[in-house]
Amino acid sequence: MRRIVVGSTASILPMLLLGGCLGGSSNNARVTTASMPVIAAAPLALSAAAYVAAASSIDYYEIQAAELALQRAQDPANRAFAQRSLTAHRGTSAQLSMAGRRLNLLPTATLTPEHQAMLDALKLTPDFDNTYRAQQAILLKQGISLHGSFARSGKSPTLKPVAQNAEQVMRQNQSALRR
Numbered sequence: 001m002r003r004i005v006v007g008s009t010a011s012i013l014p015m016l017l018l019g020g021c022l023g024g025s026s027n028n029a030r031v032t033t034a035s036m037p038v039i040a041a042a043p044l045a046l047s048a049a050a051y052v053a054a055a056s057s058i059d060y061y062e063i064q065a066a067e068l069a070l071q072r073a074q075d076p077a078n079r080a081f082a083q084r085s086l087t088a089h090r091g092t093s094a095q096l097s098m099a100g101r102r103l104n105l106l107p108t109a110t111l112t113p114e115h116q117a118m119l120d121a122l123k124l125t126p127d128f129d130n131t132y133r134a135q136q137a138i139l140l141k142q143g144i145s146l147h148g149s150f151a152r153s154g155k156s157p158t159l160k161p162v163a164q165n166a167e168q169v170m171r172q173n174q175s176a177l178r179r
Contacts, residue, residue: 045153051146052100052159055166056107058143059096061115062089065122065132065139075129077179081136085173092166099162115139133177140174143167 046054062085069082096107111119118135125131147167154160 045155046146046150048103048154048156048159049105051150051154051156051163052096052103052105052107054112054146055096055143055150055163056093057110057112057115058139058146059089059093059107060109061111061119061139062086062143063093064111064119065135068119068122069128069132072128073132078129078132081173081176082132084176085136088169088173092162092169095162095165096159099158102158103156136173136177140170140177143170144174 066082066086066089069078070086073079073082093107100106118139122128122131122135144167147163147170151160151163151167154163
């Protein structure tokens with residue numbers, strides 16, 4: 001029997017983030033629809049605070065991973081992508097910070113547990129280049145979903161343009177990663 005999850009968007013966000021991380025994990029974990037909770041039919045928009053927390057975690061992860069890639073990547077394409085990502089996410093992070101100040105919602109330099117686990121795995125992997133690219137594919141998909149959803153359904157007119165820009169930046173990075 002499937003469960004219906006009813007609760008705040010803050011309780012749903014970790015499931016969405018974890019779902020994005022599991023979707024492309026290389027640990028061969030299998031997630032079936034039977035093990036996934038069913039979310040109520042009406043889509044719930046993230047609150048401004050939940051969006052800022054999730055978006056800042058993505059930006060912080062991207063910055064940390066890119067800095068690590070600039071040190072450890074052997075593939076010149078990965079180093080070039082890391083530089084692009086670093087520049088892009090410093091920009092989106094600054095935009096999020098400026099918009100957040102207007103709403104008294106300052107982003108933090110804190111990673112979600114899922115993003116921290118990804119960064120820890122990246123630091124420890126002996127196959128840095130492949131792990132970096134695989135994690136980027138996961139995080140870009142996750143970020144596009146987060147920013148796109150907030151850009152369409154978010155209730156904050158201050159944050160919606162930030163989400164629209166961040167979604168576009170992540171789509172461009174996703175395209176660059178595929179090359």
